[in-house]
Amino acid sequence: MTETRAAGATWSGNHHYRAAEVLLPADAGELAEVVASRPALRVQATRHTFNDIADADGALVSLERMPTRVDVTDDRVRVEGLVTFAQLAPMLEAEGRALHNLGSLPHISVAGAAATGTHGSGMGNGNLSSAVTALEIMDADGRTHHIDRGHPWFGAAALGLGAFGVVTAVELRTVPSYTVVQQAFTGAAWDDLVSDPATVFGGSRSVSVFTTWGDPADDLVWAKSDTGAPTWVEELGGRAVGDDLHLGRIRTLDNTTERGTPGPWHTRLPHFRADALPSDGDEIQSEYFVPITAAAEALAAVRAIAPSFDAHLLVTELRTVAADGLWLSPAFERDVLAIHFTWRNDTDGVLGVLPHIERALAPFDVRPHWGKAFTMPGEAVRATLPRTEDFLAAAREADPRGVFRNAYLERTLGL
Ligand SMILES: Cc1cc2nc3c(=O)[nH]c(=O)nc-3n(C[C@H](O)[C@H](O)[C@H](O)COP(=O)(O)OP(=O)(O)OC[C@H]3O[C@@H](n4cnc5c(N)ncnc54)[C@H](O)[C@@H]3O)c2cc1C
Missing domain, CATH: 3.30.465.10 (Uridine Diphospho-n-acetylenolpyruvylglucosamine Reductase; domain 3)
Known part of the structure; x- marks a missing residue:
């Protein structure tokens, strides 16, 4: 008899699964029996999505009791x-x-x-x-x-x-x-950051820019480099941040990975440590991808409407993703700028502001992150992905x- 548990909610609690239960097979034989006996089923894994992508009208199944x-x-x-x-x-x-x-x-x-x-x-x-x-x-x-x-x-x-x-x-x-060393900087001018994305995002192995679209004191460049200090940030006016690290309106509390010293890739590439609560916890996330070639214009379009969503925003993070050939990838056949929003955990408020952002980004053939909150109609999502x-x-x-x-x-x- 396969064990079950309640379906519960996503990690941040913003979506309560409609599914009646989660089935917990203990081995491949039980899993085969479960899938063959259910008319509707979805897999629930670590629940770090922000929408109903993992939900089902029937039941969910988790591999958490199965051998790894x-x-x-x-x-x-x-x-x-x-x-x-x-x-x-x-x-x-x-x-x-x-x-x-x-x-x-x-x-x-x-x-x-x-x-x-x-x-x-x-x-x-x-x-x-x-x-x-x-x-x-x-x-x-x-x-x-x-x-x-x-x-x-x-x-x-x-x-x-x-x-x-x-x-x-x-x-x-x-x-x-490989080894990575990471450092965070404030003070780099926004215009410099957005006008030349290739220099900024290509300056180190992995670069994130955090902003609240207003006070430059909230802007932060987090660079993860192969060796030494990323001099390119200093050339843009950036000053290294000490221990008190703010990601916009999220004040990190002993949950980030070590900065300033080289370390193995997996101890530096994630912002958040495995033994601590990541991000804020009480939040909703959204993210939109535009061609890197449209980065400056797309950022200007979002910045123009930033007052309309400011009350809901904890922080925006800008990153880049290289093109791939996967049919539903937000980076399908194009290098993209990822414009991410960490929101306060207010579903109605967030669903109210997303259409404004989506309208502002529509001219740039925007694609949403599949695992985060978005309100783009299906036709608009499908129109950006030629292999749908x-x-x-x-x-x-x-x-x-x-x-x-x-x-x-x-x-x-x-x-
Ligand atoms: C604090 C935080 C930080 C984040 N940072 C990032 C980030 O830096 N970059 C980024 O892109 N995203 C980020 N995300 C989003 C998130 O990590 C992804 O969307 C990811 O899908 C979560 O995986 P999961 O297994 O936890 O989610 P789940 O909701 O459990 O699963 C996600 C989807 O995968 C399917 N699935 C899972 N396992 C299986 C399986 N074995 N077989 C078939 N289908 C399966 C589920 O059905 C569901 O549709 C972040 C989320 C949080 C909460």
């Missing part, structure tokens, strides 16, 4: 079951290997991050889905499919929004381990009965 396994071979790592980056990264480092990038926190699951195009920053760094080399996916009949880069569904399934079935294992490309029809065809072939579809996929993609 990590195999590092040559330039690949195969991760089986519910494994977080906090668990995976030290195992890779012990073998002298690394991932090319990480998101702002290591608390999230590898499969969940890949499913939504989770990203860090860096002009040369694709999102985490772009590191996927193969997946094992259990379909609604309990059969497992191996989907590698030669498979016709790969371009869809590697950033698959959970629409292809239960991902039981993910294989990722690895790189040789191919994605839908692959998802329908993989899941003909629509067991892994939900209201979110219907609303945003027409699936």
Whole structure:
């Protein structure tokens, strides 16, 4: 008999799952029985999304009781079951290997991050889905499919929004381990920061700019470099920040990764430490992607309407993501600037201001982050992604009965 628990809410509590329960199979046999017996099912992983992407009208299934396994071979790592980056990264480092990038926190699951195009920053760094080399996916009949880069569904399934079935294992490309040193700066002039994105975001391995769109004292450049001090920030007027680090209106309290000293990639690339609460906690997040070539104009458009959303904003973070070939990737075939908003945890207020931002960004062919709050109608989302029809065809072939579809996929993609 498969154990169950209550579905609960997303990590920040902004979405309470409608699903009646979460099924907790203990092994692959129980998982196959669960998927074959349910008319509607979605996977719940570490719950760090901010919308109903992981919800279902039926039940949810979690792999949290199933065995996990990590195999590092040559330039690949195969991760089986519910494994977080906090668990995976030290195992890779012990073998002298690394991932090319990480998101702002290591608390999230590898499969969940890949499913939504989770990203860090860096002009040369694709999102985490772009590191996927193969997946094992259990379909609604309990059969497992191996989907590698030669498979016709790969371009869809590697950033698959959970629409292809239960991902039981993910294989990722690895790189040789590397060292990173990070520093934070205030005082760099906004006009310099936004007028030449290639210099700013290409200045170090990974660069984030934090702003509240008003008081320059709130602006912060957080640079993660391979070696030494990022002199390019100082040339733009930046002064190194001491221990008291503010991310806009979020005052960090002993939860950020170490600055000022070199350390292994996984201890410096995330902003937040694995042993601490990341970000603010009481929040909602949204994020929009525009072509890097439109960065200055898009930022000016958002800045012009900033007073309309200021009361809801904790902080904006600007990052870059390199182009990839995944069909629903926000970086599909274009390098993008990611314009992120951490909001106060007021759903009605946030849903009230998002349409203004989306209208301001519409001329720039904007794409939303799949795992964060957005109100763009499905037609607008689909219009920016030229391979949507191919994605839908692959998802329908993989899941003909629509067991892994939900209201979110219907609303945003027409699936
Ligand atoms: C504090 C904080 C900081 C964040 N920072 C970043 C950041 O830096 N960059 C960024 O891009 N995003 C960031 N995010 C967003 C978030 O990390 C991603 O959207 C990610 O998808 C969360 O994964 P999860 O497993 O926790 O989510 P879940 O909601 O549990 O799952 C996400 C999706 O993946 C599907 N899924 C998960 N596991 C499987 C599986 N095994 N098989 C099939 N489908 C599966 C789920 O059904 C769901 O649709 C942040 C979120 C928080 C809360």
